[in-house]
Amino acid sequence: KNQVEQSPQSLIILEGKNCTLQCNYTVSPFSNLRWYKQDTGRGPVSLTIMTFSENTKSNGRYTATLDADTKQSSLHITASQLSDSASYICVAQYGNNRLAFGKGNQVVVIP
Amino acid sequence: EAGVAQSPRYKIIEKRQSVAFWCNPISGHATLYWYQQILGQGPKLLIQFQNNGVVDDSQLPKDRFSAERLKGVDSTLKIQPAKLEDSAVYLCASSLRTVSGNTIYFGEGSWLTVV
Numbered sequence: 652k653n654q655v656e657q658s659p660q661s662l663i664i665l666e667g668k669n670c671t672l673q674c675n676y677t678v679s680p681f682s683n684l685r686w687y688k689q690d691t692g693r694g695p696v697s698l699t700i701m702t703f704s705e706n707t708k709s710n711g712r713y714t715a716t717l718d719a720d721t722k723q724s725s726l727h728i729t730a731s732q733l734s735d736s737a738s739y740i741c742v743a744q745y746g747n748n749r750l751a752f753g754k755g756n757q758v759v760v761i762p
Numbered sequence: 763e764a765g766v767a768q769s770p771r772y773k774i775i776e777k778r779q780s781v782a783f784w785c786n787p788i789s790g791h792a793t794l795y796w797y798q799q800i801l802g803q804g805p806k807l808l809i810q811f812q813n814n815g816v817v818d819d820s821q822l823p824k825d826r827f828s829a830e831r832l833k834g835v836d837s838t839l840k841i842q843p844a845k846l847e848d849s850a851v852y853l854c855a856s857s858l859r860t861v862s863g864n865t866i867y868f869g870e871g872s873w874l875t876v877v
Contacts, residue, residue, distance in 0.1 A: 655804075683863055694766070694853055694868035695805070702863065740804055749818075752804030
């Protein structure tokens with residue numbers, strides 16, 4: 652079954668601290684791995700897109716990694732800010748341009 | 763560059779009533795998607811258009827949901843009659859074309875509550 656699992660489901664971190672979100676995917680044939688940020692009440696916004704040949708990609712304080720062998724990805728947030736409070740959705744593209752969405756990691760940054 | 767526009771942003775209806783959502787994708791984007799996102803879950807694809815043709819509608823509950831993109835630009839998603847379990851956010855998204863690696867841009871969503 653083509654699916655994406657994310658962990659932890661939710662976490663609370665202090666402003667200025669780092670955190671890492673995990674994503675495991677089982678899709679075939681794999682095409683690329685995407686991370687989206689979704690603020691409460693807003694639509695998802697693309698953070699990164701990585702193909703199987705890319706190991707890491709950064710977007711400001713967000714750094715995504717991909718291990719295509721173990722089918723795992725992570726999103727690292729450096730020096731968190733209050734505005735980082737959001738849901739982070741991992742998406743695996745596969746097959747005939749199909750997308751498998753995870754349920755999201757809910758991040759809350761507190762001062 | 764204008765983003766994906768959706769309306770209405772919020773809608774409350776009674777069960778068995780009908781509702782329609784409108785989406786205007788980013789100019790020049792050939793591919794348009796409608797997703798349903800239930801609270802606490804990731805988006806689920808309802809239908810995907812390439813220009814004015816349907817690419818994938820395998821998860822669209824066709825007994826009550828319908829969608830069209832007549833001129834290959836804007837699109838309408840209709841629910842008739844609505845059920846309580848249809849309460850969700852309906853996200854419209856678009857991309858230049860259906861190819862691997864293309865960024866998919868989402869609208870702000872239309873929030874539906876069925877009471």
